[in-house]
Amino acid sequence: MPTAPPSSRDSEISNFSKLSPFDGRYWGKANDFASSMSEFSFINFRVLVRIKLPLYLSKVPQVTEVPCFSKDGDVYLQFIFDVFSIDDTLEVNKVERVAYDDVKAVEYFLKQKFESQPEIVKVGKLSLCSTKYLATLDNSL
Numbered sequence: 816m817p818t819a820p821p822s823s824r825d826s827e828i829s830n831f832s833k834l835s836p837f838d839g840r841y842w843g844k845a846n847d848f849a850s851s852m853s854e855f856s857f858i859n860f861r862v863l864v865r866i867k868l869p870l871y872l873s874k875v876p877q878v879t880e881v882p883c884f885s886k887d888g889d890v891y892l893q894f895i896f897d898v899f900s901i902d903d904t905l906e907v908n909k910v911e912r913v914a915y916d917d918v919k920a921v922e923y924f925l926k927q928k929f930e931s932q933p934e935i936v937k938v939g940k941l942s943l944c945s946t947k948y949l950a951t952l953d954n955s956l
Contacts, residue, residue: 855901862895862899882934891932895928907920907924
């Protein structure tokens, strides 16, 4: 049996079930922010911090714990971030359902990505150790 299109009243009631006025009554004005404020964006920023920090630190001579990456290593790390997709977000989300921790889920996701690059595996362990500090950085983004 076909269903009738939602009435104006149904739409108004639907707005009351939204998490915030931004995805309810202000959606028309706030939808431009969705790409920056979505779950995908939040996880993407977590990945960004965990990719850019080792890249940056590898170029600082005083930071001896992070050796300079080869050109392939630099390109590979940047590639992980550049191609990060909604499918990757779903993968992170699957891990989060088991780990009950979004930060750890991103770390497990990246650990899998790093496994194919021996020079990054070592540094990946270092950058993934600083969970609390990195979470502070990516939460601020």
